[in-house]
Amino acid sequence: MDPAERIEAASKFLLQSPPGEINDVLNDVRNIISDDDSLQAGVLPALREYNTTQFTTAEVPGHQHQSIVSEAARVESSGDGEGEDEAASQDRYWDPRSRTSFRFDHLSLESSEPEPIEPDSESxxxxxxxxxxxxxxxxxxxxxxxxxxxxxxxxxxxxxxxxxxxxxxxxxxxxxxxxxxxxxxxxxxxxxxxxxxxxxxxxxxxxxxxxxxxxxxxxxxxxxxxxxxxxxxxxxxxxxxxxxxxxxxxxxxxxxxxxxxFKGLRRALPMTRSKLDWDRVLGYKLGQELTNSKGVFGQPA
The missing domain is CATH 3.90.1150.210 (F-actin capping protein, beta subunit)
Known part of the structure; x- marks a missing residue:
């Protein structure tokens, strides 16, 4: 499997990550890629898609509440200056509740650079x-x-x-x-x-x-x-x-x-058609051990 195929496979795994477990999946796919730089660059589109479709929440800088990161919240694409590698992992979203826009890093899940944003006065x-x-x-x-x-x-x-x-x-x-x-x-x-x-x-x-x-x-x-x-x-x-x-x-x-x-997948009762008395299991086992420890005339074997 060439590197591009490995990145594609890793991206698919990330997009199928269960709730709250994407970091575990990311750590697992690192073994597939064996190159952290290539991994970060290659799976960034998948991380961006995952975060927006899964409604990842972000702390709104300067406020005591969280906002949802989604396509509806996106206000502009990033990559507009210094730090190209860092900017590539960031997009700007806005929180209508506080009238604040912020940068959100899809790798670290951190928000930064708050700016005021003026909403539409009519709506x-x-x-x-x-x-x-x-x-x-x-x-x-x-x-x-x-x-x-x-x-x-x-x-x-x-x-x-x-x-x-x-x-x-x-x-x-x-x-x-x-x-x-x-x-x-x-x-x-x-x-x-x-x-x-x-x-x-x-x-x-x-x-x-x-x-x-x-x-x-x-x-x-x-x-x-x-x-x-x-x-x-x-x-x-x-x-x-x-x-x-x-x-x-x-x-x-x-x-x-x-x-x-689920009941249709198994027997309601064992083949004996009677329930096992679990309280007597220990007694069954103890009796069997005592029987096996004696000889023909009741003397130790």
């Missing part, structure tokens, strides 16, 4: 209302979640709502990530988007769950830019109802899987 009031409603929804339903609300460029009636929540538990060998993204189109009176869920369980095995749920809803007539905070709350109520239905559906599917699918 900003309703975007803020959506953001407030999204933060309230996040606080009620997610642990350590992050949400960002962006206006769609060139439109004062379209907005993107993104939510991400991560749970990493390497001690117990599992990790998970919830992502949801919605486009609210007030002109078309629609709410469209998708929910993506990834879970990895790897104790003495390797089991992954990856699901995608498409969302397409019609908005009530009352939801409009002029509706302000009330309209924004109603839009998030639609999100809440849809995500609750999806979560309930997953719970039902898991219950059915445990009761039917």
């Amino acid at each position: 900003e009031p309703f975007r803020v209302a959506l953001e407030t409603a999204s933060l309230q929804y996040l606080q009620a339903h997610y642990h350590d979640g992050v949400t960002s609300v962006f206006p769609v460029a060139g439109s004062s009636t379209r907005f993107i709502i993104q939510i991400v929540a991560n749970k990493y538990n390497p001690t117990n060998f599992w990790s998970g990530r919830w992502r949801s993204e919605y486009t609210l189109d007030l002109a078309a009176q629609t709410l469209t988007g998708k929910i993506l869920l990834s879970v990895h369980y790897y104790e003495q095995g390797n089991v992954q769950l990856s699901t995608t749920h498409a969302v397409s809803l019609a908005l009530p007539p009352a939801i409009a830019v002029s509706g302000g905070a009330g309209a924004a709350a109603k839009a998030l109520a639609l999100v809440e109802a849809e995500e609750s239905r999806y979560q309930a559906g997953l719970a039902d599917a898991y219950a059915e899987m445990g009761e039917k699918t």
Whole structure:
């Protein structure tokens, strides 16, 4: 396998990394490449794609909250001066909540160089209302979640709502990530988007769950830019109802899987058709050892 093929293989592995485990995968693929400089340059596009599609979160410099790194947050491409190698791994994103743009390094996952950014004055009031409603929804339903609300460029009636929540538990060998993204189109009176869920369980095995749920809803007539905070709350109520239905559906599917699918893969009882009394197993073993230790007339063999 030539170096280019190795880089391509390493990039594919990185793009399939389970939640919170990309650094582990990166360390593993280093053995495939055996050249850190080539590895960094070769897999940078994959890291950039992974971070933006997985809604990697970044600390906003100078503020006490995180923002989502995504295509909706990108404000410009980098590579505009000194330090070409360093700049190649960086892009500039913005956090509408603090009206701040920042550089984000896709290798180190660090943010830097904050700059103020002025939002669109026409769409900003309703975007803020959506953001407030999204933060309230996040606080009620997610642990350590992050949400960002962006206006769609060139439109004062379209907005993107993104939510991400991560749970990493390497001690117990599992990790998970919830992502949801919605486009609210007030002109078309629609709410469209998708929910993506990834879970990895790897104790003495390797089991992954990856699901995608498409969302397409019609908005009530009352939801409009002029509706302000009330309209924004109603839009998030639609999100809440849809995500609750999806979560309930997953719970039902898991219950059915445990009761039917998994039970169909094995016998409910051993071939004797009776359950083994585990409390008596030690007694069985002890009796067998005593029997084997005696001769024909009960004397030690």
